[in-house]
Each structure stands twice: as C-alpha cells, then as structure tokens.
Amino acid sequence: MRRVLFDSDILLDVLAQRQPFVVASAxxxxxxxxxxxxxxxxxxxITNIFYILRRQIGSDxxxxxxxxxxxxxxxxxxxxxxxxxxxxSCVKDFEDAVTSEAARAAGLQIIITRNIADGCGIAxxxxxxxRIFGKPIRINLIDEFQRVRSLFSLNAIASPQAYNL
Numbered sequence: 001m002r003r004v005l006f007d008s009d010i011l012l013d014v015l016a017q018r019q020p021f022v023v024a025s026a027x028x029x030x031x032x033x034x035x036x037x038x039x040x041x042x043x044x045x046i047t048n049i050f051y052i053l054r055r056q057i058g059s060d061x062x063x064x065x066x067x068x069x070x071x072x073x074x075x076x077x078x079x080x081x082x083x084x085x086x087x088x089s090c091v092k093d094f095e096d097a098v099t100s101e102a103a104r105a106a107g108l109q110i111i112i113t114r115n116i117a118d119g120c121g122i123a124x125x126x127x128x129x130x131r132i133f134g135k136p137i138r139i140n141l142i143d144e145f146q147r148v149r150s151l152f153s154l155n156a157i158a159s160p161q162a163y164n165l
Contacts, residue, residue: 003038004031005076005103007113008045015049015065016056021114028112032072039073042102044095046075076106 006029012018013025032039041049046066053062078098082105086097096115103111 001036001038002110003040003106003108004110004112005040005042005099005106005108006073007099007111007115008041008048009114010112011041011045011049011069012052013114015053015069025114040076040103040106040108041069041073042076042099043078044098044102046070048095076102076108078102079105081105 009021010025010028013021014029018025029039031037050062050066053065056062057065082098082101085101085104086094089097089101091097091100099111
C-alpha cells in the first residue's frame with residue numbers, strides 16, 4: 001500500500017475547484033479510492049484549508065466539505081516533535097517543513113503537491129519509493145503525476161466529479 005500525503009494546494013484545487021489545476025489534482029486525490037493508496041493530509045493544513053474555504057463559501061459549507069474529505073483521508077499529526085524538527089529543517093518555507101516532517105513522522109512515502117520545496121533532501125524522483133535523507137519524496141503533481149502513476153498502480157483514476165465533494 002502506498003501511503004500518500006496530499007499537500008494543501010492539491011486539496012484546495014479540488015475543494016475550491018481552482019482552475020486550471022482541478023482536473024489533475026482531482027485525479028491524484030481520487031487515487032485514495034483505490035485499495036492500494038492510503039491518503040493523508042497534514043493536521044495544520046486542515047486549519048489553513050478551512051480558513052481559505054470559509055472566506056469563499058462560508059463556514060458551514062467549508063465544514064461540510066472538510067468532513068466529507070476526512071471520510072476518505074486521514075490526518076497526519078502535527079506534534080511537538082514535528083514542529084521542533086521543522087524548525088531545524090533546512091527547508092526554507094516553514095509550512096513546507098512542517099508538512100514534510102508530519103509526513104516523515106507518520107511514515108508516509110510520498111507528498112503530492114504543486115509546490116516543490118526548495119531542496120535539502122526533498123526531491124522529485126521517478127523512483128517514488130526511494131527516500132532522500134529519510135524524507136518522503138515530493139512529487140510535483142503537474143509535471144510528474146502522469147509520469148509516475150504507473151508506479152503507484154493508479155490506472156483507473158476518475159474525473160473531479162467522481163470524488164463528489
């Protein structure tokens with residue numbers, strides 16, 4: 001089973017129907033409907049996603065969307081250890097560092113994002129099961145997902161509407 005963390009940009013693309021990214025992001029997110037993919041989101045991403053959605057569609061609708069999402073994916077905890085590791089990380093963007101450390105702490109293999117972090121052991125690779133410096137591989141969705149989907153065994157990915165959010 002592939003254990004995959006979806007970065008907030010991917011989830012917002014789907015939940016807020018952001019163009020032109022919604023189709024590719026929904027294809028990736030729909031992978032959690034396959035029995036060999038287990039999806040996660042970082043705990044801190046949930047609050048950020050809620051904040052953005054609430055401003056666009058209101059609090060009740062945002063809560064409903066997030067509740068539906070969390071029926072399909074799990075939350076990777078942001079703990080004291082995760083925050084302390086992120087503070088020591090060489091990843092310059094702190095939010096990206098927290099995301100990477102939450103994925104690492106949860107033992108996740110892959111982070112799917114449109115925002116490839118700025119180095120220090122985080123790389124985009126077609127060998128998605130390999131970890132660099134013990135960190136999960138970050139896959140740039142737009143450039144890489146179609147190329148690596150066979151490595152995921154994701155051959156039957158649905159349309160954005162199939163995710164039904």
